[in-house]
Amino acid sequence: MGISSGPKPFLTVGVLFILLSPATGFSAPGRPRVINCRSPEKETFTCWWEPGDDGGLPTTYALYYRLEGSETIYECPDYKTAGENSCFFSKNDTSLWVDYNISVVASNDMGKSVSEPVEVDVVYIVQPNTPESVMVSVLEDNHGPYLRVDWEKPQSADTRSGWITLVYQLRVKQAKDETWEEYDAGMQKYYNVFSPHSGKEYMVQVRCKPDHGFWSEWTTPVYIQMPDYMPKVRSMWIMVAVISAFLILLFAWTMNVKQNSVKHCLLPPVPGPKIQGFDQQLLKNGKSEEMFNALVIPGFPPTSTYEDLLVEYLEVYDDEKRELVLNEKNLIEGSMKSKSTSSDNDSGRGSCDSRTLLMEKCVDESGTEQELSQYGEASWASSDSEGRDNPASPGLEDGKVQMWPSVFSSPQSHNFQQQHPGGLRASHHSVPEISCVSPQVQTCCGQQDQLEGFQFSKPGLYRYAQMYSMDTIECKHVAQEPQSQSQSQSQSAEYVEVQTVNQENVLLVTPLSNPEGPNPELSDFSGEDYSKVRDVTSDNVLLLQRDLSVSQFVGDYCQDQIGQVDPCFLQQQQQEQTCKLNAHLHHPASALQEDMRLAGNGYVDTTMMMS
């Protein structure tokens, strides 16, 4: 055949060759790249590379390294341990504090490519493995529950010898949250997380780092569920509130019950005045009398005895042998004492005894005494039944004649005698009576011859005085003159007025209301509305007289009737009711009935009437 085809086949082969060659990757591989080298425990390390384009052909990679200061190139001893595209340097192949110059060569059929060299010092590429055995638990203490995280160091790291020193770090977050809370745990292998929220789920991760190196990867998260719980603080406050409320209620109830005593304790009542014996209840009851009676203190006001109020004895003396003594004394007392003591020798002066009615003292006593004694006996005899026992029986003393009022009871009138005791006994007078009628009394007394008569007449006077009081001693100087004077003289027993006491200790007396003459004025004495008694019947009935009669008439009448009577005596009796009575007694029928008039003052003395 002649090889004379020409240029066409040559051109075809060339075109086919050009077209087919790119599709098969026939090129040298691209440059790989060393990614990083790491040493987990500072004893070994591993390098990883990234392959480049392989060029379409099976490419092999080789790692070559060179130590500094030497030119010897070593190839990676272990491509398998660390995985694909890695080189693992074992302990024997690892040197510290030496720079490694590592490069990777990719080669294929087409060519080779070399990566960039990397300077690596092992001590600078330390990155430990992740911590292991991470455990999370919920614990409780006084403040409440908390999380406790425990872990272990990575096994490869030799911290025990101090070859490597690890510090740890953990992070916690709630499962639903986004942000983590990181905590540095230092070199310890546990950590407490406080105040977690109750009822929430938490995630915990831990990592570590060498003293001069890289942080490890985080561990796989550990999930923990917090239980539901009540904070103790809140429960404590609730209990405190309940107890305090209970205590407040109890206190309020107690105060309410005891409010009175509390009020008394806090606000003590102001003490009021206390009066002894004062009872408020009596006052409230309205019985003021009882209350005031309670206030009365016995013994107050001090009541003085009646005796203290009395005036002392008044002694009146008559210097002319006659002594008239007036004694006044407590009538009450005197009445009692008069019966006890018969004589009272208070002084030798012949003072009047309080209990006894005094007689004037006559000079001539002997005769007087005799007569007196006779008379006295007679009178006594008549009234012995009643007069004897009278303690007031007069004792005839020297110079002193004391005659009882009973003496006055004239023998003529039994009535008198009878009345005497009554008069004696019933005599209570508070007012002494000085019935010295007139100066004539003196003279009368001065006359001895009339003394006897006077004495006799005295009983009338004395008796008159005695009618009022036993103790009242009336010294009556009844001057009885002879008949001529008797009439003019009104020896009335009316009250006299003591004017003066002369130098001779003689009482000068004047009639009270009738200085002129008693006679015509006798009726004036009875100017008051006094009723004159005419008569006293046997039935003790007073017969009152209608009108008054002239004393003179009476005097005459008396005189007529009682002739035997001593005129002095008769005159005396004119003034008295007894005159009339005497007349009535002796001449009861006619005289009295006709002229039942009362002379003098018609003063009725009930004591005389009593029969």
Place this chain on the structure above:
Amino acid sequence: MARRSQSTRLHLAVTILMCAFVSTDGVDMNDLLERASQLSDKLHSLSTSLTNDLDSHFPPIGGKMMRPSMCHTSSLQIPNDKDQALRVPENELLSLARSLLLAWSDPLALLSTESTTLPHPERSNINSKTKELQDHTNSLGAGLERLAFKMGPSSEALSSLPFYNNNLGQDKISRLANFHFLLSCFRRDSHKIDSFLKVLRCRAAKMRPEMC
């Protein structure tokens, strides 16, 4: 008899004092090692930070030309791995640490001097850190010296690692390159010191297992 009694008494007293001294030293050594390791850790961190500052603006242009093997302390024989390091006795480890630290006193002074005029944007930062580096190195050196005294006379032997350069260069690039190189050497050596001291710390603190 009297003399013997006196001599025995004297020996007894000395023995008691020595025991007390040693016992107290044990406690003190742990604290000293703890303090030293903290300082060394601080030292290395500073150097790393300084290196980062230096490389922030300039790529490590001189990194390829000057290798760490050219450091003036490279001649010192040190353990390269853990097994070797754990086999080294304590006093030798301490001696190595002290030798390294001592070798860097002069270069650090140079660096401190050069940092003031270093044509670098981070010069102030670099300057302050360089100064701090120098201070820590000095205090650590003093502590290690005291530690060596407690450990015994064998730790007193130090390797001499002289440094002959007195300047970093004339031009800007040289200076920067040299500064960078020295700093890198120091960084590594500080790491060595830190590692050795931490090994010593864990080896001495047998009573406190939680620390290691």
